[in-house]
Each structure stands twice: as structure tokens, then as C-alpha cells.
Amino acid sequence: MSSEFIPTLFIIKISNDCNLKCDYCYARKSKKELSEETLAHIANLIVKWVKKKDLKRVKIGFLGGEPFLFAEKIEFFISKLNSLMNGRNDAISIAIQTNGTLLTKEKIRWIKKRKITIGISLDGPKEINDIARKFPNGNGSYNIIRENIQNLIKAGIEPRIITVIHKYNWNKTTEIINHFVDLGIKIFRFNPILPANKQARELSITPNQFFEAMKETYNTLKTLRKQGIEVIEKTTRDYASLLRGHLTNMCLKDPCGAGLNMIVFNNDGWIYPCDMLIHEEFKMSPIGEIKDISELKRNEVLKELINRREIAPRKCTNCIFKTYCNGGCPARILSEESNRYSVSKWHCEFFQKYLTYLLLNLINSQEDKLDQ
Numbered sequence: 001m002s003s004e005f006i007p008t009l010f011i012i013k014i015s016n017d018c019n020l021k022c023d024y025c026y027a028r029k030s031k032k033e034l035s036e037e038t039l040a041h042i043a044n045l046i047v048k049w050v051k052k053k054d055l056k057r058v059k060i061g062f063l064g065g066e067p068f069l070f071a072e073k074i075e076f077f078i079s080k081l082n083s084l085m086n087g088r089n090d091a092i093s094i095a096i097q098t099n100g101t102l103l104t105k106e107k108i109r110w111i112k113k114r115k116i117t118i119g120i121s122l123d124g125p126k127e128i129n130d131i132a133r134k135f136p137n138g139n140g141s142y143n144i145i146r147e148n149i150q151n152l153i154k155a156g157i158e159p160r161i162i163t164v165i166h167k168y169n170w171n172k173t174t175e176i177i178n179h180f181v182d183l184g185i186k187i188f189r190f191n192p193i194l195p196a197n198k199q200a201r202e203l204s205i206t207p208n209q210f211f212e213a214m215k216e217t218y219n220t221l222k223t224l225r226k227q228g229i230e231v232i233e234k235t236t237r238d239y240a241s242l243l244r245g246h247l248t249n250m251c252l253k254d255p256c257g258a259g260l261n262m263i264v265f266n267n268d269g270w271i272y273p274c275d276m277l278i279h280e281e282f283k284m285s286p287i288g289e290i291k292d293i294s295e296l297k298r299n300e301v302l303k304e305l306i307n308r309r310e311i312a313p314r315k316c317t318n319c320i321f322k323t324y325c326n327g328g329c330p331a332r333i334l335s336e337e338s339n340r341y342s343v344s345k346w347h348c349e350f351f352q353k354y355l356t357y358l359l360l361n362l363i364n365s366q367e368d369k370l371d372q
């Protein structure tokens, strides 16, 4: 698989400040903020890169903290970007990943005008979502998120949902999917919780629990499809696509897209290879010292991430899944405190079980093309 350096996803974290206090949040607590000057520099870097490589599809994603606390800075950035692109704006799309609590009617009008894709974090119905996704006073966030999702849909904007699968909802995926269908949500992704800190470790799940969650998801999607209800769960889609030889997610590439296809401009003023790798050892360069994105191609952090895959553990040598497997997310490998040149034990167990299950099902039922 390709280890060509061609970043097409740029993540901008203006600040880590947030109005929620979710139990498993992995964003490092810091109120540092990217200045307008730095944002203008980032816009210049991206536009120069798009023009130089004649890229047709580039995505810029705002992550936090909560990006809507900094809506004016996002608008400043988009205006700058548009003026630098001189009418070639269709090559770049903008996405914002939000907790969904600050979407006033005025912001929804702005989202529509700027054609921004909105991703919202929601873990299921109220009693599930509010276990971990809370305001600092302990109140759950569900009610306000639900209202805002409905307002978005009324305005013709289709939000994409990210659901963290953890100790309290891994065996409730059918309930979660049916709830999303009731809300009019068509696209969502189930992500297993990453045990990156003490609270997240308390909510963590075993590979087998995530396998059971994804097995149930697969069967629920099949049942809905038979009823004429088409929804996309992106993890199912990504794995089904992988088996059919199409890559729809840079996390499943070998090596993964960190630093190769994705670059993160972080609120501490540094560039990192991935939002999940915001650690001292993955600092690539201060943002201001880069004059051209291509300078990152020879970065030592990137070289190490790529080389990591050249040293395969012995158990992988004869593994029948090795053509598809990338050893797991480096962030998960680090959370297991293994040698970073190793593979994730969690990933390995899940991957073998889930791929076997999907393979047998896809062979048995050609009509279940959940990757399409």
C-alpha cells in the first residue's frame, strides 16, 4: 500500500477549550489559541500545496475542544482561504467536528452559507449519551444536541454522527442505530473508545466486546436494508470496502495516514501527524517555521512512523490477515504501553474476529453490499 506523502486532510485545532466535560475526552486541557496571524499562515500553506499538486479534493477539518467557541476565527480562516483560492474553492471542503451544543439558528444559517460539513458527537439515546457526555455541572448534553440535530436537518443539513463505543453502550448498538433512524440521521460512525487516560480506561472495552458490537451493527444494518431503510455506519463500510480492495479510511492503510495524508495544526503552535498523536515525541515542526507543506516529507517523526511498519512482529509473518492489516492505530499501541514498533494486541484480536465474520457474511450474501 502507498506510503506516498500526499496530505489531503488538514486538521486545525484553534483551541482545546470546551464547554463540555466528557469523561473520555482525550484533548489535552489547554486554553492556548491559534492567532489570526497563524491561521492566515496555515491558509497560505494549504492553498500553496493545493495549487502546487493540483489537488482536486482536500478537506480541512476543525476539531477541538469545541470549535464553535471560536466561530469568528473559523470565519476569518475561510474568508482568507477563499480569497487565496480565487474561485477554485470547489477543491477544498470544510468540516467542523462539534459537540453539537452551540448550534444556534444563526450558526446554522452560516453553516449552510459556507457549505460546511458538520460532524456531531452523540453516543445514543439520552440515557446512554448522558453517561459520559456532560456539562461541567454534571448535566447531560443530550436534550440540546437532539434539538440542534433536528434544526440542522430542517435546514437541509445532514449531520454525520460519531459515537464512541464504551463499557456502557457496546451491547446496545441496535438501540442506538434505531434511535438515529428515528432522528433522521443517515450517516454515523462507531469508534471504539481509546483508553488514552485514566477515565477512558475505566470505560474501555475488550476486543471481543467491540467485535460483538460490530457484529450486531452489521446485522441491524442488514435488517434495516431489507425494510428499505438505508443508513451508513462508516466502520462497517470501511472494513467491508477493505475486503473488496477499496480503501475508504486512511486509518486502515499500511502505514496509516498519520503525517502522510493528514497533518494537524495544533493549538500549541506545533504540527503533528494525527490528532490522536498529540504527544511531545510526535511534534513535527513549529507551524511558523514551515514555508511549504512539502518540507514535512523528510520529517524524522514521519520517517519513524513509516519505518515502524518495516519491522513486523513474528506472529504477523504467517498471519492470513497480514495483507489487510496495518497492526493497528499507533495511538492504541502507545495506550497499551507496548513497544511502538509492535502491533496492538487489542487491534489484532478484533481484526481477526471481525474480518473472518465479515468475510464469511460477504461471501454468503452478495447482495449485502454495505460498503456501497
Ligand code: SF4
Residues within 6 Å of the ligand: 250, 251, 252, 256, 257, 258, 262, 274, 275, 276, 277, 328, 329, 330, 331
Ligand atoms: S494514528 Fe491512528 S487515528 Fe491517526 S491516522 Fe493513524 S490509525 Fe488513524
Ligand code: SF4
Residues within 6 Å of the ligand: 315, 316, 319, 320, 321, 322, 325, 326, 327, 343, 344, 347, 348, 349, 351, 352
Ligand atoms: S491480525 Fe494480528 S497477527 Fe495478523 S497481521 Fe494483524 S497484528 Fe499481525
